[in-house]
Amino acid sequence: MDKKNVKGFLEFVYDFYKSMKAHEITLVYEGEITHQITKAFTSLTESNMAKEEESNTVQKKVFHVMVECLQNISKHADSFGSDDFLFAGRGIFMVSKADVEYHVTTGNVIENSKIDELTKILDHINTLDKEGLKDLYKTQMREGRLSEKGGAGLGFIDIARKTGRKLNYHFLPIDEETHFFILTSTISRNE
Amino acid sequence: METIKIMGTDDTPTVILDAENDIFEISGRSLPEDVTAFYDPILNWLDEYATSPNPKTIFTFKLVYFNTASSKLLLDILMKFEEMHENGQDVLIKWYYPEDDEDMQEAGEEYADIVDVPFEQVSYTLN
Numbered sequence: 095m096d097k098k099n100v101k102g103f104l105e106f107v108y109d110f111y112k113s114m115k116a117h118e119i120t121l122v123y124e125g126e127i128t129h130q131i132t133k134a135f136t137s138l139t140e141s142n143m144a145k146e147e148e149s150n151t152v153q154k155k156v157f158h159v160m161v162e163c164l165q166n167i168s169k170h171a172d173s174f175g176s177d178d179f180l181f182a183g184r185g186i187f188m189v190s191k192a193d194v195e196y197h198v199t200t201g202n203v204i205e206n207s208k209i210d211e212l213t214k215i216l217d218h219i220n221t222l223d224k225e226g227l228k229d230l231y232k233t234q235m236r237e238g239r240l241s242e243k244g245g246a247g248l249g250f251i252d253i254a255r256k257t258g259r260k261l262n263y264h265f266l267p268i269d270e271e272t273h274f275f276i277l278t279s280t281i282s283r284n285e
Numbered sequence: 286m287e288t289i290k291i292m293g294t295d296d297t298p299t300v301i302l303d304a305e306n307d308i309f310e311i312s313g314r315s316l317p318e319d320v321t322a323f324y325d326p327i328l329n330w331l332d333e334y335a336t337s338p339n340p341k342t343i344f345t346f347k348l349v350y351f352n353t354a355s356s357k358l359l360l361d362i363l364m365k366f367e368e369m370h371e372n373g374q375d376v377l378i379k380w381y382y383p384e385d386d387e388d389m390q391e392a393g394e395e396y397a398d399i400v401d402v403p404f405e406q407v408s409y410t411l412n
Contacts, residue, residue, distance in 0.1 A: 129318035133296060150385060154350070158388075161316055161352050232399055235360050248353035256388070 121189040127168040136160050139189060148283065155281045156189075156196050158256045162249040163187070163200045163279065171202035172272065196281045204275045209265060212275070219250055220260045227255050253279050289330050297323060298348060302330050304339060311362075312347035312381075315355040324358040331365040338374050342366075347381040347409075348389070356392070360399065367400040377403045384408040 114122065120142065121135060136157055143153045167185040185202030204212065222230060231251045238247045254261055257279050265273040286304045293299035293313035301310045317323040334342075344366060351359065366376045380393035390406065397404040 129296075132316075137295070151387075154386070154388065157350065158352075165352070165354070228395065232395055235357055236399060238357065248356060252353045 119190045124186045126184045132164045155256045159279045172205045199278045201276045310345040315351040320354045341375040343377045345379045363400045367402045370402045381407045383411050
């Protein structure tokens with residue numbers, strides 16, 4: 095890097111740092127989500143929460159939501175701009191902590207052909223109340239099958255149940271074939 | 286029958302299936318990398334056990350965490366006991382939950398709703 099580039103890069107690092115602080119992000123990762131990564135992130139967040147004496151209930155909810163979000167990416171994220179299988183199962187994962195709540199955010203590439211079905215599932219979950227979610231979970235557990243990748247179709251339902259909130263999601267267009275799927279889950283700290 | 290003894294780790298539960306000493310237990314955390322690979326030997330063991338079970342079988346669940354993929358496999362275990370119960374065998378499920386863990390208690394209630402098998406909920410205090 096020449097002098098000008100070095101300066102540009104340093105500014106980027108500092109801006110990135112400031113922007114993480116501004117958004118109260120405590121963990122951010124982009125890349126492949128493996129089982130090892132899932133274990134590392136959950137245990138890191140667990141020990142941070144324990145240090146801050148977060149209540150057991152909140153710790154457990156955050157743990158549940160993190161695991162399901164991470165597994166969603168590892169099992170369902172599509173590849174970006176290439177048919178190369180190696181690029182699937184990747185995404186961005188963030189945890190942020192505000193005064194009253196935690197946010198767990200995931201972002202990953204999804205093929206356009208899958209959007210309708212995913213939207214249908216998420217919107218259906220969002221129409222249900224506590225009892226409805228419980229019934230859906232039971233039905234899905236009984237009648238659903240484990241996919242080849244070990245998914246049980248229960249993750250989103252579990253996130254909705256554990257957070258007690260609607261699933262907050264968006265699709266941003268990338269190119270003609272894909273969108274970027276963003277899901278933000280919020281866990282209240284006052285429980 | 287051969288005994289299964291799996292020591293728990295931070296992502297897999299402790300499993301003891303010991304017909305000779307009447308110990309049937311699964312405890313700890315369950316989020317294995319490959320749920321099917323982890324639970325298949327357990328389900329197979331139960332299939333074999335069901336062909337000539339002890340006069341009474343008490344199966345203990347004492348989990349502190351399980352992910353959604355595991356929840357499906359836990360149901361598969363319970364369904365083995367439902368089958369044994371239907372065949373007139375004497376079985377009892379004991380579902381332990383930490384006393385302050387409503388979610389784990391509720392999970393037990395849900396399983397008890399789904400499967401037709403004698404089911405007992407037991408709360409305990411952590412340390």
